[in-house]
Amino acid sequence: MFQGASAITLDAKGRMSIPAKHRDALMIQCEGRLTLTKHPDGCLLMYPRHTWEAKRDQIAGWPMSARGWQRILLGNATDVEMDSAGRILVAPELRDAVGLGREVVLSGMLTHFEIWDPVKRAANEQATIEVGMPDTLSDFSF
Numbered sequence: 001m002f003q004g005a006s007a008i009t010l011d012a013k014g015r016m017s018i019p020a021k022h023r024d025a026l027m028i029q030c031e032g033r034l035t036l037t038k039h040p041d042g043c044l045l046m047y048p049r050h051t052w053e054a055k056r057d058q059i060a061g062w063p064m065s066a067r068g069w070q071r072i073l074l075g076n077a078t079d080v081e082m083d084s085a086g087r088i089l090v091a092p093e094l095r096d097a098v099g100l101g102r103e104v105v106l107s108g109m110l111t112h113f114e115i116w117d118p119v120k121r122a123a124n125e126q127a128t129i130e131v132g133m134p135d136t137l138s139d140f141s142f
Contacts, residue, residue, distance in 0.1 A: 006105070010103075018088065035079050078091050
């Protein structure tokens with residue numbers, strides 16, 4: 001399970017180093033084979049390949065009324081592999097699509113990761129806090 005946030009700097013070629021705390025788990029789980037895709041919230045999703053394949057099959061089965069969402073998620077999916085230094089290449093098309101610069105935040109979301117521009121992530125979190133807890137979480141306690 002992946003959790004926690006890591007600040008990462010992309011190199012000049014757009015490569016991102018996977019933090020050591022996740023690198024070993026990803027090598028064991030999926031031999032460093034990952035899939036990146038665009039999320040409509042303005043970040044990238046990064047899945048271990050086998051987890052993505054199950055998600056991809058689920059998305060492919062959506063009805064025609066969800067065709068636009070299929071295009072966003074499936075049409076932007078890119079397979080990547082960690083190199084010997086534990087880096088992945090984030091394609092320029094994906095970086096541009098969500099406005100990633102050199103500084104990014106990798107957030108563990110249990111089964112996958114989100115890759116955010118730090119400013120967008122902070123704004124998204126602030127907007128979430130301002131809206132308040134949804135009714136579905138009224139019984140949750142910290």
